Amino acid sequence: MTLIFSAENMFKFNNSLSFLLLFWCGVAGAQSVEGPRKTESFDKNWLFTKGDAGGAEKPAFNDAAWRKLDVPHDWSIEGPFDHNNPTGRGGAYLPAGIGWYRKHFTLAPADAGKEVLLAFDGVMANSDVWVNGYHLGKRPYGYSSFVYDLTGHVNFNKPNIVAVKADNSIQPASRYYTGAGIYRHVRLLITDPVHVDNWGVFITTPDVSAEKATVKVRTTIVNNGSATKTVTVKTKLFNPRGQDVATSKTELVAHEIAAGKSLTVEEDYTVAHPQLWDLDNPSLYKANTEVLENGKPVDNKITSFGIRSAEFDAATGFSLNGKNVKIKGVCLHHDGGAVGAAVPLSVWERRLSLLKNIGVNGIRTSHNPVAPEFLDLCDRMGFVVMDENLDTWEAKKQHAENGYGQYFKEWGLIDTRDMVLRDRNHPSIVIYSVGNEIHDSLNDSAGFKKYRDLQNIVHEYDGSRPVTMALFRPALSKVYVNGFAAKMDVVGQNYRENELVAAHNAHPDWKVIGTENGHTREAWLALRDHAFMAGQFLWTGFDYLGEADWPDVVNGQGLFDRTGGTRPLTEQRESWWSTKPVVHIVRKQENAGVGAVVADWTPADFDTYDDARVSVYSNCDEVELFLNAKSMGSKPKPADDSPRDWSVTYEKGTIKAVGRNSGKEVAVEELKTAGEPAAIKLTVERPSIKDDWNNVAYVTATVVDDQGVPCPQADKIITFSVSGAGKLVATDNADLANQEIFSSPVRHSYHGKCIAIVRADAASGKIAIKAVSPGLKNGSAELSILK
DSSP, X not given: OEEEEEGGGSOOOTTOOOOOOOGGGOTTOSEEEETTEEEEXXXXXXXXXXXXXXXXXXXXXXXXXXXXXXXXXXXXXXXXXXXXXXXXXXXXXXXXXXXXXXXXXXXXXXXXXXXXXXXXXXXXXXXXXXXXXXXXXXXXXTTOOEEEEOTTSOOSSSOEEEEEEEEOOSOOOOSSOOOOBSOSOEEEEEEOSEEEEEEEXXXXXXXXXXXXXXXXXXXXXXXXXXXXXXXXXXXXXXXXXXXXXXXXXXOOXXXXXXXXXXXXXXXXXXXXXXXXXXXXXXXOEEEEEEEEETTEEEEEEXXXXXXXXXXXXXXXXXXXXXXXXXXXXXXXXXOOGGGTTSXXXXXXXXXXXXXXXXXXXXXXXXTSOOOHHHHHHHHXXXXXXXXXXOSOSSSOOTTOTTSGGGTHHHHHHHHHHHHHHHHTTOTTEEEEEEEESOOSOSSSHHHHHXXXXXXXXXXXXXXXXXXXXXXXXXXXXXXXXXXXXXXXXXXXXXXXXXXXXXXXXXXXXXXXXXXXXXXXXXXXXXXXXXXXXXEEEESOSBOEEXXXXXXXXXXXXXXXXXXXXXXXXXXXXXXXXXSSXXXXXXXXXXXXXXXXXXXXXXXXXXXXXXXXXXXXXXXXXXXXXXXXXXXXXXXXXXXXXXXXXXXXXXXXXXXXXXXXXXXXXXXXXXXXXXXXXXXXXEEESOSEXXXXXXXXXXXXXXXXXXXXXXXXXXXXXXXXXXXXXXEEEEEEOSOTTOOSOTTOSEEEOXXXXXXXXXXXXXXXXXXXXXXXXXXXXXXXXXXXXXX
């Protein structure tokens, strides 16, 4: 075991570290214990008021009239929508302002003498935090995680009060919806003064094969006590089945740490026949790092990691564990639709499952650090991630003139460093991005320096991954000819895919990736047909709040709408990216090939619709189309992945597509003509949920005819009610211009559908959901609660 460097040489900023709670400890569990350390959820029993509250940081302030709630909490999503709200098109015309939170808590007398830290995964925005009237610090960037040291400012024999002020009143501050308030999880960490530093364990796997892997563990220990301590550090590695696969075999070396100092130790381990982390089998290991003083454990830190190799190559693109992989990615903003920015983990799990099901294997965190549990989920589900930090540097962007640019000089490197320190153990992350469509000049020394400083700070804290940025109109900004792009680890460009292909052809030593891409077939072929293209990230995976012109409040460029509903765009992408046999029928909405593409067999006007232009999206060798059991002919798979088209005389009834490979039927889809709306059909995606903030269930209401066929034209007012051991969280539909507040139980069916989001509010029992609409048969569904 080798001493690498000491605290006086470390690059540190006070009050800017954060503790990452690992997924197996539970994101919002009541308490988890890692050996001597304790991590307690700090989410419950906050008090909140909207608006400024002078003196609310003081312990004696009277908060009796404040609203009681748990965090995560996004108060902006509560609305109302208003064209005059200063957030404007970026903030979905939802409110902004100041919100105050206070929490009363006590500490066990037995913990006196321990170090007490308070970790926030994110507060939107410009947060100030006090404990017992003492100002702990300010954090402008609402997406950054941070921790404050409460030691010396808390009581162990009487109540304590934490106060948080979140201020996003200066608008417009973002081109997309941010939310407002303590919208991510909060934890209290109690540990010995001598402990593993926050983000103090860094694990890499520099040499990986099927036979063996080298695991490098680098651990930073801090001594925040008042006297020099002598410690040893011991790490064990456990495979996904919990078996000990590697332990320090050398004699433990004792190290002295002076008060207020730290040290970093590093050791290599060999794991025989490792279970590699990949997209199909995302195997996760654990490292249990123990700090001992005089042979007695004083701290334990458990870290999740994966054993894998990831490489970008100028000629062959991207490889994972030595196997070439095309990154078929999507960009995702951090809102969860009707729940706003305070997103339960099951919402992300549902969304990622839908994406994976159509062949998506990559996520770009657009354009900011995400909640840490989102990355845990990507680790577990098998996605590769482009971890991105900023949408702006110093130059302002339209509709976000009062955004991050005013803080970049002071905070840009700090926020970037903290993102890397927090996220670097996630095997899902294969590349970092340090900016999106930056408007600062990249054709002068100042622009070069900004990028170089950001890239260097990433390399300093994680040299195992490359850095890119999403270049904006590179031909105009001259970055392909002025030497800027040549400085990038991987050249990333938004859109104009053929321009990036041409740039690589001119510079075959460049590694290239599409950082943001459109849904066109031409964009897909630029990836499919060029080995050097590492991947693409479509704009976007899901519709998102904001970046929309009134009366729209949602940007509708997603593969999925914000409720999780599909559209023809989804089905086309599945035919290109999925490895399973796919066949999907679509048609032009109006007669003779006019109008939008829709996926139904129910025209809005039967009297004027007779010339149906039908397309089938499929990856099958052959597709045959049937109308009311009559064959419309078979067509082979086009080499350019274009759809197979038919022109048929419309008939009511059933249209069916059959996909065949090597003559064998492998995929079938049929659409039926709907009659008049007759009933509401309620479907739930899971039979049960847990009594936990992170666990919600989606209930879909579909208007159907008397034969159960969905009615795509039905616009009905549906009222949801929830009884028993649950409650209604929100309702929603896919209408981009839907301005009803999400907490309303009343929702229009848009294209015949709307959804309700339900949460348990008891430890056991049943949840009954009902949906009613005048003239329709009621719909009902039931959920049970998992104990």
